[in-house]
Amino acid sequence: MSSPTRRTVLRGLALAAAATAVPLPAFASSLAPAGYVPPLRQMRGMWIASVVNINWPSKTGLTADQQKAEYLAWLDLAQARKLNAVFVQIRPTADAFWPSPFEPWSQYLTGTQGQDPGYDPLAFLVEETHKRGLAFHAWFNPYRVSMQPDPAKLHPDHPGRKHPDWVIPYGGKLYYNPGMPEVRAFVQDAMMDAVTRYDIDGLHFDDYFYPVNTAAFDDSAAFAQHGQGFPDLAAWRRNNVDLLVQEMQQRVRRAKPEIAWGISPSGIWRNKATDPLGSETSGGQSYDSLHADTRGWVKKGWLDYIAPQIYWYIGQSNADYAKLIPWWSAVAAGTGTQLWIGQAAYKAGAAGQPAEWFRPSELTDHLALNRNHPEVGGDIWYNANDVREDRLGSVSTTVTDHYTRPALGPLLPRLADGHAPRRPVLASAHRGNGGTELHIVATGRDTPFQYAIYRLDRPARSEDFADARNLVAVVPAGRHARWTDPAGAKGAYYYVTAVDRANRQSPPSQGRRVHW
Structure with missing residues (x-):
């Protein structure tokens, strides 16, 4: 997901500590500020990443029983941290954590792409999550094909081998070409297979669409074929992503109208210096670098929720958490789109981070600031390892300060009646x-x-x-x-x-x- 630090993680730094349960501090209610009323409904989620075995499974080659035990330990952690939802990555690289007729088994299960793990992981994940009374959001990456650049290393039956014209190598990885209508239809079909066959509670995208800084992303042939009527390459690319988002909404609503559909984009749409509608920031702009018009999706009503990754500390000069929360709140206000905040548990107390991330109160201060903005309906924590490690006690402090009461999950406005x-x-x-x-x-x-x-x-x-x-x-x-x-x-x-x-x-x- 977003930010240079996070992208470095996804380039191969797999945090492979075994996902075993750890002793957790006793949950003690703190005194809420005078006049504070704990909300009946609040998103309290965490991301469980599978790409390069970041969270689950912790490494390849585990037996089915070992994988199951690891996942149950993540559910133990979610309950201990007073969460009510998990966002689990089940299609990290154009592959599958379920027996898919469209794409091969994920290599992150067994170490070999296409190898049957001996059970249906997605069926197990959903069933066990629901047994705990937790919501299961299925997290998909739409266009990333591989974390390495050689198509010949894909499984022989992989769609990228059967349709080599669909695949573009870029930055040491492989991507499906978002500019090809047949690719857009295929990735939707592949994801909707999980939506229609499994009892999931939500379909979730992270922030990856076009890769960052795509000057060398060679989609010129597709642009020549499909780009008529657009003023430039960037506008055409942005429209391609818009079509994916709009069409996914339509397909999810037709197939499973009661599940939530949303995206967790990079936290900056555009900087105010670039666009007067933008935020008072000077960081990477998803509208320009990823061709993702995240503000537009909210305003057009194409999402049930948006969960921007606001992975910066309060007072950060180029991207101040305290300025981005009111900006996103204003974007979401009156739209019917829920606003949840992606929180950077992975930065708190982590080596190499600025001193501000070593303030034990940084994360709890984020949620305290959120209370002043009623549009914010909760938070999702990245990632599960960091929620467990609880460096500086920052996560448990936040839980004690803000999760003083249980909370029902959010109710989508369109389902309220x-x-x-x-x-x-x-x-x-x-x-x-x-x-x-x-x-x-x-x-x-x-x-x-x-x-x-x-x-x-x-x-x-x-x-x-x-x-x-x-x-x-x-x-x-x-x-x-x-x-x-x-x-x-x-x-x-x-x-x-x-x-x-x-x-x-x-x-x-x-x-x-x-x-x-």
Whole structure:
């Protein structure tokens, strides 16, 4: 994903530490600022990268059971950090983490492209993620074909071998040519195969479209064939990416209208010195260097969410976090496009970073600043290794400061009026050895995805369910579910709502008061 540091990582620096569970600091609620109301809904995600085995699998050649154990440890970490979603890279280089009829098995599973890993990783990932009550967003890279430059090293059945005219070598890598309509249709087909066959919650792109600084990217033949009517090469390239984004929205809406479709672009659209609509920055511009009109996509309503990678510290001279958040908030305001922020956990306390990234409070200060901008609906952390390593305690400090209550996932505005689940029955609430034990029963034909549990010291009013002040847990649902509140006390009132996969919430159950 974006920034020179991150691109260096993706050129081959694989952080291959085994993804085993680590001891995590106890979660303790901090005092929120006066007047702060914890939101009922908030994106709390992390990226789990597979390219060059950055996160998962930690290395090639692991057995299926070892790969599964590693992934379960990442889910343990997500829950320990109070997250509610994971963004898992399942098509890193025109390959697949599922048995795809379009592209070969990924080499990052077994070490050999095209080799069957002995199980269906994507089916496993989705099922286990949902068992935890977490959302699974499938992360795709649309055009990158290989992290090396030799087409002959691709699997013999790889589409890039069958259609060598589709592939352009550039910068030590191989790319599909975004300017060829048949390529654009093919990569959509390859990604939609996963969307239609698996029970994913979102389709996600990162910031890679055209490679950076594409002066030597030889797409002149495609431009000659398809570029009529455009003033220059850059405008034609930008239109190619626009078509991909617009067409993906259309295809996702037709196939799975209740999943989220979004992109995590580089954090700078254009600098104000280049364009008066741009941000007060002087960094790389995605509009120009990647041919990605990220602001335009939001304004045209082509995305459910945008998650700009604002990987800079507060006060940075060329790209100030404190200036980019209000800029992106203004872009998203009134559009219906959700705004989530990509956070650079990988920079906090990392060797070679500026001194500002050694402030233990840098990341928690980011989320504190976000609170002043209601358009910001949450954050996604890059990457899972850094969320686990927690250098300087910066991630756990942020969790303690800002994730003081659980949160439901975001509700897309276009789905808000859909059919909510039926309210559950809170069959019982009584004191046990470990706290207050609740028994919850589903009432509708469809089993909910989650139950949201609220605790009050008095009978509830309707407004008590509008935010998270009284929300004590969000748990995976079932026809019958049991949950114990270790902090429950005699006299407390409990209510439960059912939540579906689109994060629509039912009316609350009848209340139960704990009498003993």
